[in-house]
Amino acid sequence: MDIEDLIKVDKKRNEPLYMQIYIQIKRMIEKGIIKEGSRLPTIRKLSKILDVNSVTVVNAYHKLEEKGLAYSVVGSGTYIKADGFNLEISHYEGAGLLENTYMPYGEEYINFAGLDPSYELFPVETFKDIFTEILDRDGGLAFTYQESMGYPPLRESFSRLMSGYGIDINPRNILIISGAQQGLDIISKVLLGPEDNVIVERPTYAGAVAVFKSRGAEISEVPLTEDGMDIYYLESLLKEKDIKMLYLMPEFQNPTGVCYSDKTKERILELSQEYRLFIVEDDYSSDIYYKERPSSFLHLNRPGNVIYIKSFSKVFMPGLRLAFMILPNMLIDSIQAAKYTSDISTSGFFQKAFQLFLDKGMWEKHTDMLRNVYGKRHDLMATCLNSMDDDGVTYNAPSGGLNFWISLPNGINDMQIYNAAIKEKIVVAPGSTFYMDCPEHNHLRLGISSVNEKKIRKGMKSLKKLLY
Ligand SMILES: Cc1ncc(COP(=O)(O)O)c(C=O)c1O
Incomplete structure (x- = not known):
């Protein structure tokens, strides 16, 4: 069979066509199906067979060259460059994620796409003092390995933090990640x-989907309502399939900003126990609330099948790479072992620094400050969006979190806006990237955490113009 007979593209998939071609050729090289020096089909021939634009094939071939897997000879064609060692490696879905979600942003861009906190708000001076304090206190011990469950005093501090939110947790169940x-x-x-x-x-955080896919899992999406997952849909799926795990973000869901009602959470808990599945709660933003702190699954009857993950990256300093999980007793040993094989332990120095930050009462001050700053940005963004009402833009104002999920006027496609906005040095997150199957193309996620009020005004004025 010729190479061109082995390549297929699926135009309904969210993945760009050139990436589909690139990945398939790359896999053929990995499997040894195409050997060093083989000539790839001409651009004209392949684009005709696949019924795609010739630029698509050009881009796929460029990508192969960029990765050192092909070279072109002027007037002759593109040839495979294999390094003589072909070993089939698993097709890691997450790798595509990095390629597809790359968004250009520097100071000159107005970045509505990210949810990272503005780095000007990081408590840098406080951390300088804390680092010095640890080094004076611990010397070289600051840099030894930690227990893989985490630095015990920090686990105790996290337990106190959770108890301040009305959730009593034994530090034994806390794993620092x-x-x-x-x-x-x-x-x-x-x-x-x-x-x-x-x-x-549905829609959801693509980074989680990539992880599940990397394990070969089959993923089903359940649509969201204003109260959380659509319970009827969920129940019908549970009847139909043997489900192992439910992944959700009940606090200001990413990307929609939806908060789950207690009634929905209670019903999901009941179902999870009836159908014997784990619930993974990803709490990435409950600290950023403008009315009241949203509640967690852990506030309900303490279930043994909920795994709670708390990220600090959207509220604190993502580069610290610090978060924690609360594990049911039966999973502690196995998940601790998985953590150990992953990276032995999380940086002890940063754990010690965060522990001092918490114990000095700085966390409350920091999150108060953020809620204040983001609250103003949130109100300003709502005002800007209200002024787009006549243009057909709709949204549900979230009562917290770091972004707005908006619906575009009829006939306007998210990628069209994304591409037009980039030319104006504005980055938005196209809604379609948050779906797995049949992506909806009429939404944008607009983040407020990486843009100050001046940038919000300027950026939203330009976006409004793009909608005409
Ligand atoms: C919903 C959600 N969960 C988890 C993460 C990963 O967070 P961390 O930086 O703590 O690994 C992100 C990052 O964007 C996210 O949006």
């Missing part, structure tokens, strides 16, 4: 294998 993303990864290592079924919200 290097970011919530690692938490998702190690949970998946323990709980998921090929073809295990996972339910996620």
Whole structure:
């Protein structure tokens, strides 16, 4: 069979066509199906067979060249450059995620796409003092390995933090991790294998989907209502499939900003116990509330099948790579082992620094300050969006969190706006990137955490113009 007979593209998939072609050729090289020096089909031939634009094939071939997997000879064609060692490696779905979500942003861009906190708000001076204090106190001990469950005094501080939120947790159940993303990864290592079924919200956080896919899991999406997951839909899926895990963000869901009502949470808990599945709660933003702190699954009857993950990256300093999980007793040993095989332990120095920050009462001051700053940005963004009402833009104002999820006027496509906005040096997150199947193309996620009020005014004025 010729190479061109082995390549297929699926135009309904969210993945760009050139990436689909690139990935398939790359896999053929990995498997040794295409050998060093083989000539790839001409651009004209392949674009005709696949019924795609020739630029698509050009981009796929460029990508192969950029990765050192092909070279072109002027007037002759593009040839495969294999390094003589072909070993089939698993197709890691997450790798595509990095390529697809790359968003250009520097100071000259107005970044509505990210949810990272503005770095000007980081408590840098306080951390300088804290670092010095630790070094004076511990000397070289500041840099030794930590227990893989985490630095015990920090686990106790986290337990006190949670108890301040009305959740009593034994520090024994707290595992410190290097970011919530690692938490998702190690949970998946323990709980998921090929073809295990996972339910996620529709739309959802693509970083979690990538982790589940990397384990070979099958993923089903359940649409969201204003109260959280659509319970009827969820129940019908549970009847139909043997589900292992439910991944959700009940506090200011990413990307929609939806908060789950207690009634919905209670019903989900009942169902999870009836159908025997784990609930993974990803709490990435409950600290940023403008009315009241949203409640967690852990506020309800203490269930043994809820794994809670708390990220600090959207509220604190993402580069610290610090988060924690609350584990049910039966999972402590296996998840601790998975953490150990992943990175032995999270940086002891940063754990000690965060522990002092918490114990000095700085956390409350920091989150008060953030709620104040983000609250003003939130109100300003709502005002700007209200002025787009006549243009057909709609949204549900979230009562917290770091972004707005807006619906575009009829006939306007998210990618069209994304591409037009980039030219104006504005970055938005196209809504379609938050869906797995049949993406909806009429939403944008607009973040407020990386943009000050001046940038919000300027950026939203330009976006409004793009809608005409
Ligand atoms: C919903 C959600 N969960 C988890 C993460 C990962 O967070 P961390 O930086 O703690 O790994 C992100 C980051 O964007 C996120 O948006």
